[in-house]
Amino acid sequence: MSVRVGVIGTGVMGADHAATLHRSVRGAQVAMVADVDTARAEAVAAGLGARSTGDAAVLIADPEVDAIVIASHDSTHADLAIASAALDKPVMCEKPLAPTVPDCLRVMEAERAATAGGAAPLVSVGFMRRFDPGYLELKAALDARACGAPRVTHCVSRGVRSGPGATNEVSITQSAIHEFDVMPWLLGAPITAVSWHAPASTGPVPGLDDPQVMLLRTADGVLTTLEVFLNARYGYDIRCEVVGEHGTLALGNPARVVADLEGRRFAAHPPDWRPRFADAYRLQLQAWIDAVAAGAPPPLATAAEGLTAIAVAEAVIASMRDGGRTVAVEVPPLP
């Protein structure tokens, strides 16, 4: 029996999730989509043979919706996750789980209440890099100590162009947050302290420091450098190198075609995250659906991990607002 999924938000991300569920995920059926832009919701629904609504609450309550994907505006995540959990419906919420630690705590409390009887966790967070074959291969090699104990890591996160309304805070809570989740996952150690730095601001977006550079310390003693550059222009480019005691391990550049043209030997960069992480998104949704169908705990990031990533983001923002000083990450007691 297929899991009947409701997808909230039919922007680029939500539409992509819906299409992936519909075409490539075994055991899933997109039953309904919701968007405040009802025309957009209808258009997406029509392509999938699903129903649509302008009201996320209707979707959550629908008896023919078994599980919920939340891909609407960040500010709505917490309340939608809470409403879903109240009906015992599993949720796969896009990152961030919520923009603030207190909002994440509210979600965790709702989940705890709903699962007090011993049910599997209801809330998963869409940190899809954990399902990227590249990161997984990197983690396997690291866990096998192929390069010895890690000492330093270097991360780069570049996109072509920032979205509307980009701010330093948004860079941190929407882009850098991927590293705030994936690096502790990769290293097996939480981030304990951070600092924020940037070159002189000359970018195209007034008030936006872009690129930004962050230093992250994890409990294993590793020091991470992270460059986040929303307007890197040339392409979407995610890098991660782990420097260990006697060697390094890094994400490769998985170019499928190499060309010699016009004086150059080259491979194409993806224009955005979709081709780069298509496998990761598909595998994450498949793992989520498999767990939901089995009533098992999903192997995705948990609500607690979603909260922890936001706690790191808040520390980075504090450093940014205070001249780049080192700030300790404060994770409150979890419910």
Next chain:
Amino acid sequence: MSVRVGVIGTGVMGADHAATLHRSVRGAQVAMVADVDTARAEAVAAGLGARSTGDAAVLIADPEVDAIVIASHDSTHADLAIASAALDKPVMCEKPLAPTVPDCLRVMEAERAATAGGAAPLVSVGFMRRFDPGYLELKAALDARACGAPRVTHCVSRGVRSGPGATNEVSITQSAIHEFDVMPWLLGAPITAVSWHAPASTGPVPGLDDPQVMLLRTADGVLTTLEVFLNARYGYDIRCEVVGEHGTLALGNPARVVADLEGRRFAAHPPDWRPRFADAYRLQLQAWIDAVAAGAPPPLATAAEGLTAIAVAEAVIASMRDGGRTVAVEVPPLP
């Protein structure tokens, strides 16, 4: 409603197909597996919740088997495909469709008889490279004339170790046959003439020329060099470079992780075809299942294309047996 699939042959290839259908293909259910080694069939079936049999005929005839994957010994392909077609059941037959042109013709005749009323073609051939994202991206760039009209292509097909009983003929009908199919598909032109060459024979397998080098001419005037090396030892390595009028396009090296260790910067080669073509196999099966479910013509290689590839193989074998002279490819009139 899922397509209920019967898988004949549970060796490495068949077991892999069954697992892929079970775990990763939407709309498919592995209903039964068959193998003359009944213990092996049972073991594979148990892992998938399927039934098993030692008799492929039983599987083909089973009323709860809608469609058939043939992954048994090459010599059995034709008869199994014919039996399936006789019952109007769609078949996805591993390459080669059959080891000889006459056997392929028999399959085509059976298919023609079964579909005379206008039904969709029943027989597809598992030339999975057509579904490999690398080959697809290469073809798209080529079709867009990114490098101008192609003039020469260079193909390399290397494996770690030849299977038991490897002969020159087997190298050609089982390994080189992939290029006999994919290069015409890529170039949009059939192979018209071939020649066979080899270095002095000094390899580990008596009587086996390994590596072999072939020259292939296609109707578009392109000249292809092909090295097939079964015992290349270092890894599984498939290369394809198209040299056009003003540039080249080549398959990249899709390494997901790059390491610096012990004086070297390196990426790992896959040990065999499974990691290299896992996506291709999955996407090929998904496309087949989608078409079968819809009653549409599958977008896989057809029986006629399977026959054509074997006709090329026969020409190459003729060249090998006649001192490397150039031999024209003869494709008989098709049913």
Next chain:
Amino acid sequence: MSVRVGVIGTGVMGADHAATLHRSVRGAQVAMVADVDTARAEAVAAGLGARSTGDAAVLIADPEVDAIVIASHDSTHADLAIASAALDKPVMCEKPLAPTVPDCLRVMEAERAATAGGAAPLVSVGFMRRFDPGYLELKAALDARACGAPRVTHCVSRGVRSGPGATNEVSITQSAIHEFDVMPWLLGAPITAVSWHAPASTGPVPGLDDPQVMLLRTADGVLTTLEVFLNARYGYDIRCEVVGEHGTLALGNPARVVADLEGRRFAAHPPDWRPRFADAYRLQLQAWIDAVAAGAPPPLATAAEGLTAIAVAEAVIASMRDGGRTVAVEVPPLP
């Protein structure tokens, strides 16, 4: 005391040799340059503080010229080398030593006569790839049997645009001849048989097959494929891969800078042979000057090796004129 060098020919190649001798070779002094285009000779001479002449014979006979570089038209090489040898002056002759085997034999006879008393060989041939750090590193690894005994090699020789008057024969005697020399040097075995092949001719130069593909067999049993493409357009690109019993060794892509721009990750191809082989030319000239100064046999290709390369070229031309059949290489008894 510096070796006073006379450079005959001040085209691209000769001017490059003169400048390299002047700026970068220890122990050399460019004393005189000669060119039938006296204005060009004067211009080059002026930049180097050298004398110039329109008459190569004058240069050869000049008492303040100790050694001669021949970089004039191929058709003049033999006579100039013979005239130099007659005066016991060491010669570094650009490839080919002469366009035909009989002409090469005449040079060898003149050299034998001049060195009958036991002097060091006088005639060296400018097969500079023997001094390229890449080829040298490849040879060292091969000699150390890093990949086991070689079985197959794949060579590619591409340029941007053919010179005026390009013909199939010129492709062979001027471009492919580099591989005719360097592959036997690399493998330690002479070329014994060849065949010539080409795609349907559609290139920009009427009557020129471009690219051409050659198969070369060496006495060690290795089979070499060679693509020569004068009008490859995209860049100057020399490749060589040796496939051995348990691995491969290939020339790398010595890009000094890698860029990410406009959707691509790329490295630049050199526009012609000068940047690609600048080190090789410099090191070859230094080795030649060091040997000349010491009265020692130069470690460059000898006249006999220059002749052997032309014998291979003649066999390839014979194959080209005879439908691509395999032709044995005939090297006459050497003086």
Next chain:
Amino acid sequence: MSVRVGVIGTGVMGADHAATLHRSVRGAQVAMVADVDTARAEAVAAGLGARSTGDAAVLIADPEVDAIVIASHDSTHADLAIASAALDKPVMCEKPLAPTVPDCLRVMEAERAATAGGAAPLVSVGFMRRFDPGYLELKAALDARACGAPRVTHCVSRGVRSGPGATNEVSITQSAIHEFDVMPWLLGAPITAVSWHAPASTGPVPGLDDPQVMLLRTADGVLTTLEVFLNARYGYDIRCEVVGEHGTLALGNPARVVADLEGRRFAAHPPDWRPRFADAYRLQLQAWIDAVAAGAPPPLATAAEGLTAIAVAEAVIASMRDGGRTVAVEVPPLP
């Protein structure tokens, strides 16, 4: 007439300079070498046909020594340079010019006194990366604004094993100092502020933080990350990526040979700086000798630039000793 060079210090660096001058630099002659280890000095001298001495003062004063290379212990650099300048002899001093700013000032004062009459500067500093073809190509592309204005750069400096007596200070004054010179040269802007960071210390050398990470700010607003790792074990690896407004430019990995062996596709790392920067050292010495012979200002780093690099090092050391706080670089008024 050759420039007669005296080389002080015949350790690895000095012996390398002497051999390069002897074999590969036009217009130079190694006249004498000096080392407190007289046996080592004699051995090096014997190979070059030079004289030797145990007393650097004797070498400096020798009437047949025209110019001096200083490659002895860092602590001796200043006094030797001053003694040479006092005799109007040009000096090429290995980095650092001296270990402290005051010592560098003493050298500058001696040079000013010696050249007050208008002579060409006498003191050059061996920051050889300025002559590395890779850095030069990077700088040319950067100056052409190929990637737009630079915003962030990432530098990595890794070696196999630290020398005896390695300390954090030595990492900074001997290794990181290369970036303190080459990055301002590359960007065209001085370093104005720095901070020092490190992972938890667990390396093989007690008391040595290794790797170290530094942040450098230049007057153009660019922020540079620099990892220095003396005991990286796997190889000698120097990286530099400049991230600009619309693209990046980075040093390539100039591997001359690529191999497929034992499951891997790889290129070798150099074991130390000699193969990596052999061209840079040769070209630097050639440029120095050419300038000395012509009485022209050498195009190498000046004494002022040697002082500036040490001023940056002192700021980094101050940051290291003060918890990683940001420290402004103080360059005193220069003589």
